[in-house]
Amino acid sequence: MTTTDATAVPVRPRRQNPRGDQVFHAAATAAGVAVLLLIVAIAAFLIARAAPAYHRAGWRFLTEREWFPDDPSRAFGILALAFGTIVSAVLALILAVPVALGSALFLTELAPPALGRWVGHLVDLLAAVPSVVYGLWGVYYLVPRLIPVSRFLDRTLGFIPLFDSRNNTYGRSLFAAAVVLAIMVLPIVAAIAREVFRQVPTADREAALALGATRWEAIRLAVLPYSRGGVVGAVMLGLGRALGETIAIALVLAASFKVDIHVLEPGGNTIAANIATKFGESGAHGREALIASGLVLFAITLVVNVVARGVVYRSAIAAEGRP
Amino acid sequence: MNNNLISRRGRPPVTAVVAAVLLALVAGACGSDNNSGSAAGSGSTTEPKATVDCASGSISGAGSTFVQTIAQQWIKDYATACPGATVNYQGVGSGAGIQQFIAGTVDFAGSDVTMKPDEEAAASAKTGAVLHIPWSAGGIAVEYNLSTVKDLKLSPETLAGIFAGKITKWDDAAIKADNSGASLPSTGIQVVHRSDGSGTTAAFTAYLTAAGPGTWTAGSGKDVPWPTGQGAKGSDGVSGAVKQTDGAIGYSEVSFAKGAGLGIARIKNEAGQFVGPDGAAVAAALAGAEVPSDLKVKINYKPTDASAYPISTTTFVIVPRKPADAAKAKLLKSFVLYALTAGQTTAESLYYAPLPSSLREQAKTAAQSIGA
Amino acid sequence: MSAALGVGLGGVVSASTRRRRSVVNAIACTALGASVVIALIPLALVLGYTISKGSKALTGSFLTHSMRGVGPLDGTGGAYHAIIGTLEQVLIASLIAIPLGLLVAVYIVEYGRGPLRSAVRFLIDVMTGIPSIVAGLFIFAFWVLGLHRGFSGLAAGLALAVLMLPVVVRSAEEMLKLVPDNLREASYALGIPRWRTVVSVVLPTASAGITTGVMLAVARVTGETAPLLLTAFGYDAIRTSPAKGPQSGLPLFVFQQAGSAFDVAVRRAWAGALTLIAIVLVLTVVARVVAGRSQLKAN
Secondary structure, eight states, X not given: OOOSOOSSOOSOOSSOOHHHHHHHHHHHHHHHHHHHHHHHHHHHHHHHHHHHHHHHHTTHHHHOOOBOTTOTTSOBOSHHHHHHHHHHXXXXXXXXXXXXXXXXXXXXXXXXHHHHHHHHHHHHGGGGSOHHHHHHHXXXXXXXXXXXXXXXXXXXXXXXXXXXXXXXXXXXXXXXXXXXXXXXHXXXXXXXXXXXXXTSOHHHHHHHHHTTOOXXXXXXXXXXXXXXHHHHHHHHHHHHHHHHOXXXXXXXXXXXXXXXXXXXXXXXXXXXXXXXXXXXXXOHHHHHHHHHHHHHHHHHHHHHHHHHHHHHHHHHHHHHHOO | OOSOOTTOOOOOOHHHHHHHHHHHHHHTTOOBXXXXXXXXXXXXXXXXXXXXXXXXXXXXXXXXXXXXXXXXXXXXXXXXXXXXXXXXXXXXXXXHHHHHXXXXXXXXXXXXXXXXXXXXXXXXXXXXXXXEEEEEEEEEEEEEOOTTOSSOEEOHHHHHHHHTXXXXXXXXXXXXXXXXXXXXXXXXXXXEEESSOOHHHHHHHHHHHHHSTTTOOSOOSSSOOOSSSEEESHHHHHHHHHHHSTTEEEEEEHHHHHHTTOEEOEEEOTTSOEXXXXXXXXXXXXXXXXXXXXXXXXXXXXXXXXXXXXXXXXXXXXXXXXXXXXXXHXXXXXXXXXXXXXXXXXXXXXXXXXXXXXXXXXXXXXXXTTTO | OHHHHHHHHHTOOOHHHHHHXXXXXXXXXXXXXXXXXXXXXXXXXXXXXXXXXXXXXXXXXXXXXXXXXXXXXXXXXXXXXXXXXXXXXXXXXXXXXXXHHHHHHHIIIIIOXXXXXXXXXXXXHHHTTOOHHHHXXXXXXXXXXXXXXXXXXXXXXXXXXXXXXXXXXXXXXXHHHHSOHHHHHHHHHTTOOHHHHIIIIIHHHXXXXXXXXXXXHHHHXXXXXXXXXXXXXXXXXXXXXXXXXXXXXXXXXXXXXXXXXXXXXXXXXXXHHHHHHHHHHHHHHHHHHHHHXXXXXXX
């Protein structure tokens, strides 16, 4: 089987075209360096702007829940925001990824190719809906209809704190936000995954089928192992969207600054939504604190991506190690 | 896998082509800036042109969302009276408006609160001395969703108790005492407040602090540590949440409560009268405000006038005393003066309140000094 | 599963094993089919809601008029200025982010090595986590204030490009990595230089996937509201030149109109939302057709 790592090109071109290659190589490298500089510039700008806030808050920035950066008598910190960001994004992925991968597999592996393409484009349409529309739809359509679902979850699974609502109120909760996020993440993961599955060499798939595997076995044995890296990449892009989504969450969540695993209860907040809701009325200190919170979001994305890269790397090794 | 792709040439940049085609299509469709032909609006009062001392050019401002609706009306009416002038106002929030004013990216800022000393110092360093001119006012409505109660009456202590989370049921004795004879349900009270920073919140919590001492202890400001309830973004969000939730209570500009068709509570003033937030009641309340010479109005949340609605507030336009650009200075002065004269008459149809006459005269004097 | 297959291949197929495998297969295929249906339900709901709310106000006059001189209670006015703004801003962002993003992806997959490649790749990952408002903030500080350019559609295009870039790079990278090495090797064997191989073999092979990624990136930034507040700023009248001053954009238009107390504005917001979705839809379909045709031609 061909490995997915295309960076180690085993055969060099026989006849070099030094000038063309040099120019192209230089252009590509320059683009890489440009991006590097851009991100360094953004990071430097953000760090410079955020530094006073870190200085003011000290270590409490990491442990404090409330957010009153413009009020010298009160504190501000990232704890509740980071918690809500991670919980809502993880819940969204739990809801979205199985559906996204399942639909991608069906459309590439089982459905007739023409149908698969057109239904795929339909799913892509979900990405065409702007986040402000998801927010408005979420608040006025989805949230009221999720209340019975939440109540059902509370009644049947309420013994687990995650599904418990202590005062039996539901509505604009982290759960509702996660559902909206899941819908927004779904087309991204599904679209990339479809393309990834489509790139699986037909020969691999056919070999499995020829050996008597069922369709599902062919998927498990030929398609999924080949596309693992790409699928993780797709999920990471979805996660990036979920972590950074701003307006829709700002509209849906009944913002509160609690660290509370009872996700069916109204409340919760995320870093990005908090930036959007607090930015308009922030003073100079408030803006610095919001930028400082944006940097924490960077850090979260960074950690998640490093872990994901590690997973892909190790699974690639494991796959190669097998005969 | 395709085997014969090697012969392929690079394809044209698809998106660019698509976007260019679309752009050409739309641009070719002849859009129009002219919306005057079919003025179906009811809020537009045609002003005699003679009262407007026109200037021309273009200015832009940003800030308070509170004032945005009436500013939109002023911009329309001013442009009708003075076709050579363009005024752009974007409601991005008072704080952001002040920041942009300091940065010099806008010519004026709309703000519900006065600048802090450090902000004013930064702005003065950039543009020279600045003026705070109160240019509009409004009441903050206490809106509620109770199908059985058409005319809710609340005393300041009860209101503070509800928002402090100390009164949690609609049939609480304190609410009953304010509403003798009303059929109050036993449902729980769902408090809805703003999740974003807001001048509306600042005024509302300032009122609670003044009117419910001992009961309301969360302080006042654009954002406070709410003891109870759910947040919602924007006045539209608060009104929407109240409308969706049986037994909910919230606060917003009067226009949003009216727009959502919600009940608006009457609040007991110092004279013992239960008053709703109509324009005259707000103007009566603001007549009791303390107006220092710099016009940084200090609202009196316990006005003694029997017709006053106590949860009333003003909003400011912040301008440079001497704008660097003489043409802009002229337009700024002309527009602010327009807002303070003819502009005040449109206030009530948009659920704002006209400034009380004494305050308006002081504001006009200040506006006259722009660029002078 | 591989044990089951091994048994099957060995020819010692018991009836119960075969039945179990076919049952598992049927369950799995049903589940996959069901997930397509589940994915389409929210689409139907969101589109249905937006159409029912937006179609009432979506008139010819809405599409051809700006908001200049429209009072708060007027039912007139439209989104023409915002449509123009959005198209220009997204075009600017695409012209910057797509070529740059593809080059970066080519760099990462085909050319890069050592710490520079790791650094670029790593930072692109980090960049996917930039909240949109922070991108707006950066352009605001750098371009609007730092270079004294003021608010403009161009500034908005730059902010959107910052958001678009990592999505383009990341999806293109995934697609390029999936191009089998034997294609590259075949090309080299024919004596085709490396850069020609990338341009003529690798990129076209991955073109469908890259188009998908690019369209996702375009769709995403077309709907962004938060960065526009800090860059395009908003403007009620038509402004065709993106560099000349404040400009509106459709998401910003939707956001502002939806925040109004008055029903006439909220109706305009939904009409704007419907227009925005339609624009992205048209962009997507046309891009697919163009990409599909170029692939057909190649075959």
